[in-house]
Amino acid sequence: MKTTHKLWLLIFIVFCMIWLIPHSVPNYDGDTDFPWNFVPAAKGEHTDQYHGFVYTYTLKAFHEVWGDWMMAGRMISSLAMALSLFFIFRLTGWTGVILLLISPVFWWCGYHMTTDALAWVFMCGAVCPIWWVGIERDIYKRFELNKERTCRKLLVISALFAGLAFCTRYPMVLLLALALTIPWRKAWLFLAPFLSLVGLQVILNLRNGFGILGNNYQMNVVQKGTALQIGAILKNLWVFPIRFMAEAWPLFGILFVLAFAELIRQRRWGLIIIGAGLLSTISLTFYAMRFFLPVMLPVIVGSSLFIGRLNHENHV
Secondary structure, eight states, X not given: OOHHHHHHHHHHHHHHHHHTSOOOSXXXXXXXXXXXXXXXXXXXXXXXXXXXXXXXXXXXXHHHHHSOHHHHHHHHHHHHHHHHHHHHHHHHTHHHHHHHHTOHHHHHHHHSOSSHHHHHHHHHHXXXXXXXXXXXXXXXXXXXXXXXXXXXXXXXXXXXXXXXHHTTXXXXXXXXXXXXXXXXXXTHHHHHHXXXXXXXXXXXXXXXXXXXXXXXXXXXXXXXXXXXXXXXXXXXXXXXXXXXXXXXXXHHXXXXXXXXXXXXXXXXXXXXXXXXXXXXXXXXXXXXXGGGTTTHHHHHHHHHHHHHHHHHHHHO
């Protein structure tokens, strides 16, 4: 069986495994926003002030097919997490796929009806084309080797995925750091589509009377006043990862250190900024296991690079 066939068979199996897990009623632990926020927003009863417009319209579209809001929400999460394996495989090979599958947060986000899974697959889709073009140092060579047309297309695709990720969950604005991997004369190919979608979301928020990024961070930071001072935020930077390791995935700490050490060693500055930035945004709000899902991307990529380098050195 060809590798491609094996990959799509695995994606189908993972989708079925997530989809077939019994989920009769919205789970209070992870699905609180679904009946009280996402569904009314999709029905047009109010506007979701905490997330971008993409999930609302995606949920509405899936509802047109399934005719049931809960089934539509489950389908979005299950399908998004399963399809993300395609991008992870293109980024890291089987190593990254295995690391993702043994992570509890992968299955949690696929099972629950939140915006995390959809934003995750868009994030993977944004990073993957940049990787195909040739991340950071190699990108200059690719543009010089008569592959400019392909590179242009991939940069635009990456930008559109990044924009959709932001219009799903606002912390994905950090995907702007991918522009650091592009020669400055070509950066407009990424920046123009990405900033256009960012601008569209900002206009929609302002028209609806929200803040630039909705009211999520205003609710969690500004309104809490002294509850989240600098000291508390800095404390969360190490307390939340430790809690995540204790409650969900002990292996995360080791992989995090190895991954970022390898990313720094190979000067993958875009992924480093994205990973560190996303980890920092968690400290501004509150602890939830699902918030660590986007941090998994640089961790998985960095860990795969480290393992790949070790294998190469052992065979030399």
